[in-house]
Amino acid sequence: MGTIVFFIFAILTIAAAWGVVTSKNIVHSALYLALSFSGVAVLYILMNADFLAAVQLLVYTGAVAIMVVFAVMLTLRGEVQESSLENRSWGWGAIVASLVFVVIALVVLGNTDWRVLPTEWTSGGSAADLSLLLLTQFMVPFEAAAVLLTVALVGAVILAKGVKRAHELK
Amino acid sequence: MNLSNLSNLSVGLSTYLLVGAMLFCLGLYGVFAKKNIVAILMSIELMLNAVNINFVAFNRFIWNQKIDIHYVLTGHVAALFVIVVAAAEVAVGLALVIAIYRNRQSTNVDEFNWLKW
Numbered sequence: 699m700g701t702i703v704f705f706i707f708a709i710l711t712i713a714a715a716w717g718v719v720t721s722k723n724i725v726h727s728a729l730y731l732a733l734s735f736s737g738v739a740v741l742y743i744l745m746n747a748d749f750l751a752a753v754q755l756l757v758y759t760g761a762v763a764i765m766v767v768f769a770v771m772l773t774l775r776g777e778v779q780e781s782s783l784e785n786r787s788w789g790w791g792a793i794v795a796s797l798v799f800v801v802i803a804l805v806v807l808g809n810t811d812w813r814v815l816p817t818e819w820t821s822g823g824s825a826a827d828l829s830l831l832l833l834t835q836f837m838v839p840f841e842a843a844a845v846l847l848t849v850a851l852v853g854a855v856i857l858a859k860g861v862k863r864a865h866e867l868k
Numbered sequence: 869m870n871l872s873n874l875s876n877l878s879v880g881l882s883t884y885l886l887v888g889a890m891l892f893c894l895g896l897y898g899v900f901a902k903k904n905i906v907a908i909l910m911s912i913e914l915m916l917n918a919v920n921i922n923f924v925a926f927n928r929f930i931w932n933q934k935i936d937i938h939y940v941l942t943g944h945v946a947a948l949f950v951i952v953v954a955a956a957e958v959a960v961g962l963a964l965v966i967a968i969y970r971n972r973q974s975t976n977v978d979e980f981n982w983l984k985w
Contacts (some may be wrong), residue, residue, distance in 0.1 A: 809882075
């Protein structure tokens with residue numbers, strides 16, 4: 699059961715990611731991106747990471763994908779069918795990416811320490827379990843992440859809105 | 869319903885790592901090959917997702933729950949911080965795209981060469 703679900707959603711995730719990088723229509727790319735994020739959320743559930751799956755759906759599928767769609771809408775010019783073309787050196791990109799994949803696959807398949815099947819998982823993965831860790835051992839990085847999000851929000855608003863010069867303000 | 873007991877999975881660690889590697893390499897190809905800067909940002913998000921899959925997979929499969937019970941979800945915490953940084957990155961990145969588009973009327977990275985001399 700778990701194996702079938704895994705392979706369905708792993709293939710879905712990778713096929714959607716393939717669609718993101720090969721589609722010539724950037725709106726389709728954005729929709730494939732949301733699909734790929736949802737597939738990753740299912741993989742999280744299969745790995746007993748319930749809270750991360752919920753966060754993945756909320757933050758990635760809900761916020762990031764929609765934000766990308768808005769950016770596409772605000773910056774679209776010309777024909778939408780040819781809005782996301784390849785540049786001249788895409789062949790080099792394909793070669794480099796394939797080589798990197800071959801190297802990683804050789805390392806992963808050759809390492810005997812990583813040929814492990816799942817054992818019984820008793821440690822949870824819910825919001826309560828994670829919050830215990832976040833508010834004790836990882837408290838300082840947690841607060842730093844909060845500051846980072848605030849700064850990024852303010853910076854994004856300033857960048858997108860544009861800054862007026864002093865003499866324009868009156 | 870407890871989601872933790874829903875899955876009776878028998879897929880090993882290396883399969884998850886291969887899925888992550890495939891996602892990462894597709895993102896890498898997108899960063900190299902795409903002209904539109906929004907498509908490049910999307911590819912970066914794919915790569916960050918691949919890294920998250922690896923974090924959670926390692927945490928799930930080779931963490932010894934019996935020995936180190938207090939830090940047992942460290943991989944999840946790392947993935948959570950990656951998600952936070954990715955959200956901040958995409959917000960600032962898309963704001964930069966909009967700012968550049970306002971000045972240059974273009975989203976083609978081949979035309980963003982005015983710092984070249």
